[in-house]
Amino acid sequence: MKYEVLTLGAYQTNCSLCWDEETKRCAIIDPGYQPETIVRAMQDRGLTAAMILLTHGHFDHVGAVRPLAQALNIPVYLCEKELDLPEGITGGPLYTTAEYADGDEVKLDGLTFRVLETPGHTPGSVCLLCGDVMFSGDTLFARSCGRTDLPGGSWTQIRESLQKLASLPENYTVIPGHGPATTLDFERRTNPYMTRFYE
Secondary structure, three states: OEEEEEEEOOOOEEEEEEEOOOOOEEEEEOOOOOHHHHHHHHHHOOOEEEEEEOOOOOHHHHOOHHHHHHHHOOOEEEOHHHHHOOHHHHOOOOOOOEEOOOOOEEEEOOEEEEEEEOOOOOOOOEEEEEOOEEEEEOOEEOOEEOOOOOOOOOHHHHHHHHHHHHOOOOOOEEEEOEOOOEEHHHHHHHOOOOHHHOO
16 A cells, blocks of 8 residues: 555645555545545646545545545545534535445455544544554544534544553554654653553
């Protein structure tokens, strides 16, 4: 797998393009803003969009979903638990054509995205694992974690989700929904929200 992170919009949301090196078909993860920029980035790299994968339904992660999905005729995956979020934080009705849940796998040619439900920031937040990369949405950030004070947020749930991530046996490069990349091992050792779960 190859991937590239585009940081877009006023909230500096990380949108990731992940593609199979042989077929050049790609998944778009969390296209929150600027569909034209995303399409141009794919064209520059010779990529063809195959699907959109969403870590959660907040407006800064889904704003470009509808125009991209309709223009490119591709499916949009989202955890069903996000569909009850109020439109004030989703930016309108959530656009989705497919659902996934904990343990599901989404295949794209030679790539497999494994879904981990990690509620807390929102009820249906997920992390996506592909190879040795974790796309953590707003569950896990470098030295921090997602806020839980918005509708649907839960401090108890996000603590359980961080414990779930800390207990994974592998190390991963972590691409969060905002901010710089990190690694799961580094976060297990230094992130104050994770160190309590890691020995």
